[in-house]
Amino acid sequence: MTEARTQVRTPARPAPQPPADRRPAEPRRRPDPNPSRIAIGMTGVAVASAIAAAVLAPQGTAAVAQTSTPAVQGAAQVRHVVKYVQLQPGQTAPPQAVVQQAPAPTPRVVVVATRQSGLP
Amino acid sequence: MSALAAAPSSAPVPTRPDALVSAGARLMGGRVAVHLRPEAGAAGLAERDAARVLRRIGAWADRLSRFAPASDLSRLNADPRAAVPVRPTLATVLDWGRAAEAFTDGVVDVALLDARLAAEGIAAAVPVAASRTWSLDRRSRGAVVRRPTGLGIDLDGVAKGWIADRALGLLGRHPAAVVDADGDVAVRLAPGERWSIGVADPRDAALDVAVFELACPDGRMAARFGLATSGTSVHRWVHDGDVRHHLIDSRTGRPARTDVVQATVLAGSAREAEAWAKTTVILGSQEALRTLDRPGVAGALILTERDELLALPSTLRWLA
Numbered sequence: 213m214t215e216a217r218t219q220v221r222t223p224a225r226p227a228p229q230p231p232a233d234r235r236p237a238e239p240r241r242r243p244d245p246n247p248s249r250i251a252i253g254m255t256g257v258a259v260a261s262a263i264a265a266a267v268l269a270p271q272g273t274a275a276v277a278q279t280s281t282p283a284v285q286g287a288a289q290v291r292h293v294v295k296y297v298q299l300q301p302g303q304t305a306p307p308q309a310v311v312q313q314a315p316a317p318t319p320r321v322v323v324v325a326t327r328q329s330g331l332p
Numbered sequence: 333m334s335a336l337a338a339a340p341s342s343a344p345v346p347t348r349p350d351a352l353v354s355a356g357a358r359l360m361g362g363r364v365a366v367h368l369r370p371e372a373g374a375a376g377l378a379e380r381d382a383a384r385v386l387r388r389i390g391a392w393a394d395r396l397s398r399f400a401p402a403s404d405l406s407r408l409n410a411d412p413r414a415a416v417p418v419r420p421t422l423a424t425v426l427d428w429g430r431a432a433e434a435f436t437d438g439v440v441d442v443a444l445l446d447a448r449l450a451a452e453g454i455a456a457a458v459p460v461a462a463s464r465t466w467s468l469d470r471r472s473r474g475a476v477v478r479r480p481t482g483l484g485i486d487l488d489g490v491a492k493g494w495i496a497d498r499a500l501g502l503l504g505r506h507p508a509a510v511v512d513a514d515g516d517v518a519v520r521l522a523p524g525e526r527w528s529i530g531v532a533d534p535r536d537a538a539l540d541v542a543v544f545e546l547a548c549p550d551g552r553m554a555a556r557f558g559l560a561t562s563g564t565s566v567h568r569w570v571h572d573g574d575v576r577h578h579l580i581d582s583r584t585g586r587p588a589r590t591d592v593v594q595a596t597v598l599a600g601s602a603r604e605a606e607a608w609a610k611t612t613v614i615l616g617s618q619e620a621l622r623t624l625d626r627p628g629v630a631g632a633l634i635l636t637e638r639d640e641l642l643a644l645p646s647t648l649r650w651l652a
Contacts, residue, residue, distance in 0.1 A: 323352065323354070323367060323510075323528075324365070324367060324510055324512050324517060324527075324528075324529050324530065325515075325529065325530035325531065325532045325540060326512075326515050326516070326517050326529055326530070326531055326532065326559040326560060326561045326596055327515040327531075327532035327534075327561050328515060328532070328534060328561055328562065328563040328565065328566040328567070328594060329360075329361065329362050329492065329514045329515050329516075329566070329567075330361055330362050330514070330566050330567060
């Protein structure tokens with residue numbers, strides 16, 4: 213099995229917004245924390261299409277990240293990509309990642325299995 | 333497209349007798365099987381139905397195979413005329429091929445026989461030609477196919493799912509029926525029935541990468557499902573030092589360059605699942621996940637060359 217490489221990209225922070233007028237600035241309100249954390253593999257570029265993926269690792273543990281809520285930027289709707297990756301033994305999940313135990317491989321017990329054509 | 337039945341509810345599903353009637357045969361270059369769970373006392377009827385449906389599958393396969401010189405498909409491909417009449421079975425499958433081409437935005441394309449043969453080293457390499465257009469003029473029985481002379485039709489990614497669905501339609505009197513057309517699986521379950529379908533692991537013949545639990549809760553109409561798997565790890569070969577496989581990218585006319593080793597799709601019918609599974613392999617994992625996120629695709633599992641198993645989130649509700 214090839215060794216998985218875990219790429220961790222932290223989300224880009226939004227640019228600070230300029231004040232709306234010249235009145236003395238009011239104390240900044242604490243921005244609402246994004247309830248959904250993105251741990252691994254989030255794209256920082258606004259794209260029109262959305263990708264949602266989950267990895268169910270046949271062996272070992274898998275790091276599971278939560279999706280962000282869609283954000284609207286002008287006319288384009290942005291959905292952040294979340295990718296789940298498989299951790300190899302000895303690796304640790306990035307901070308804020310939710311680690312989910314992957315199911316063990318299932319020995320063939322079912323009567324029917326879908327498969328690539330031509331297999332015996 | 334056929335509608336997919338509602339996802340299994342959390343209510344317990346009544347158990348049914350485990351009696352199962354199965355019949356199988358070597359057809360279409362692989363293993364074909366019919367599995368029935370009959371009503372009590374109807375096992376004999378189920379055995380006769382299973383055998384009868386297998387014979388029908390064999391007859392359809394004989395008409396649609398490009399490997400049989402006398403098949404309707406081979407005769408079409410060998411016919412030098414620009415307009416060729418074809419019989420109803422082939423006409424219906426070609427009609428489905430056109431529909432699959434439309435909803436996969438051209439990824440599934442039955443007019444790629446020359447490219448397929450070139451990949452197999454049988455014919456000279458052919459570029460993607462602008463004149464791969466063809467038309468199907470349906471008649472009361474059969475159709476007329478109009479295409480440039482020499483344009484060949486290959487029903488890979490189209491025929492087996494169609495055959496599985498068609499065969500399933502002949503088994504309506506049994507509470508549960510499963511037609512396995514060499515890995516493209518059509519399932520119909522009466523209310524209260526459930527069925528487990530494994531997804532073969534291409535890396536180990538004794539294992540499954542996942543098991544789908546399909547069920548029809550009581551009080552609902554019968555549920556229909558289709559599960560199909562496509563991939564590059566079985567039909568692959570080396571030609572001129574180049575590793576090739578059988579899934580042709582219509583955009584290049586060559587075997588798709590993809591990170592997908594195997595893709596399995598759950599949809600409302602086997603033919604839809606087959607078309608989407610093939611599309612997934614050709615597009616590659618990332619583009620496929622974007623493309624599959626649509627109504628009509630209930631779930632998808634993608635095994636990549638990096639040994640990642642990716643899934644649409646909607647898949648999780650169907651897995652054991």
